[in-house]
Amino acid sequence: xxxxxxxxxxxxxxxxxxxxxxxxxxxDVVAEAGDGREAVELTLAxxxxxxxxxxxxxxxxxxxxxxxxxxxxxEVAVAxxxxxxxxAYLTRxxxxxxxxxxxxxxxxxxxxxxxxxxxxxxxxxxPKPAARVxxxxxxxxxxxxxxxxxxIGLLTExxxxxxxLLGTGLxxxxxxxxxxxxxxxxxxxxxAILTRLDLGNRVQAAVLAHEAGLIAP
Numbered sequence: 001x002x003x004x005x006x007x008x009x010x011x012x013x014x015x016x017x018x019x020x021x022x023x024x025x026x027x028d029v030v031a032e033a034g035d036g037r038e039a040v041e042l043t044l045a046x047x048x049x050x051x052x053x054x055x056x057x058x059x060x061x062x063x064x065x066x067x068x069x070x071x072x073x074x075e076v077a078v079a080x081x082x083x084x085x086x087x088a089y090l091t092r093x094x095x096x097x098x099x100x101x102x103x104x105x106x107x108x109x110x111x112x113x114x115x116x117x118x119x120x121x122x123x124x125x126x127p128k129p130a131a132r133v134x135x136x137x138x139x140x141x142x143x144x145x146x147x148x149x150x151x152i153g154l155l156t157e158x159x160x161x162x163x164x165l166l167g168t169g170l171x172x173x174x175x176x177x178x179x180x181x182x183x184x185x186x187x188x189x190x191x192a193i194l195t196r197l198d199l200g201n202r203v204q205a206a207v208l209a210h211e212a213g214l215i216a217p
Contacts, residue, residue, distance in 0.1 A: 002119045005031045005046060007039035007062065008054040008081070013104070017052070017081065020108045027115060036060030040068045043076055049119045052102075055082040055089055063092045070097035077118035081111075090125075094203045100124040120171035123203045148211035154196050160214070162189040166202060167209030 004021060006029050008014040014032055021027045031046045033039035037059040043051050051069050053062035060068075066078040079100030080093045093101050099118040102111055103126045110126055117124035152160060158179075165175045172190065176183040190202070199205050209215055 002027045002050060002115060003030045003046070003048040004028065004115060005033065005039065005043050005048040005051045007033040007036065007042075007052065007057065007065070009034050009057045010054075013054070017104075017111070020111055021115065023108075024112050024115075027112070036062055036065035039065045040072070043069050043073055047073060048076060050077045050079060050115050052079050052081055052115065055080055055093075063089070063096050063098075066093070066098050067096035077121075079114055079118050079124070095200065097201050099202060102126050103128065117169065117171070120173060121202075122169055122171040122174075123201075123206060124169070125203070144211050145213060148208055149213065151197055151208065152212045152214070155193060159189050159193050159196075162186060163193055163205060163209050164214040166190065166193075167206040167215045169206070 004027055006014060006017055006021070008017065018029050018032070021029055030048055031042040033042050036053070036057045039051065039053055039057070039062075040060065051066070053066050055062040057065070062080050066080060069076055069078050077100070078098045079102060080098050081102045081104060082089055083104045090101055100114045100123065102114045102124070106126050106128075114124040114126070152163065155163065161179060162175060165178055170178065172183050172186045176186045179186070193199070193205055194201070197205070197208065199208065
């Protein structure tokens with residue numbers, strides 16, 4: 001069962017998101033918050049698997065709340081939910097350690113898929129912002145590709161294998177199954193990759209994998 005904390009200052013929106021999530025028997029909304037500060041407090045109290053945070057909230061916005069949660073409870077996967085697909089929000093969300101970026105205007109199935117993905121240790125970007133990210137990578141030119149390839153040259157062959165699979169959105173368990181190793185081994189490789197390449201989270205690692213050409217277009 002995936003335990004979710006839901007934070008949004010609009011009661012009707014919160015009710016709608018909760019209704020969508022609870023159509024999945026594998027998801028349980030264990031707490032709800034009406035602002036960012038309350039979201040942090042309830043996350044620390046309930047320790048859910050996923051904290052699903054609206055971006056614009058009083059007292060503390062969702063991106064700042066997410067950053068606090070990542071620092072205080074790194075085992076909780078943070079995903080942000082917003083009406084705005086603005087790239088500035090996306091960049092701030094990823095820099096703060098969020099593993100998911102979801103749009104309120106998206107298909108309800110995307111919301112459920114995103115919660116499952118981040119709870120399993122993966123990352124999830126809603127299709128529209130994901131397409132923009134990939135578009136920027138394609139248009140970034142040769143210089144970024146050369147730089148990215150030089151960076152991944154620091155990795156071992158097995159770490160490059162893990163980075164490639166991570167870049168396709170697979171969770172640690174899925175990567176372990178694909179490589180026929182234990183999940184703990186994969187966690188160790190992911191940690192080594194993030195440390196060696198000075199990356200903040202899995203999403204940044206996935207972006208680097210695309211830049212380096214490890215992932216087929």
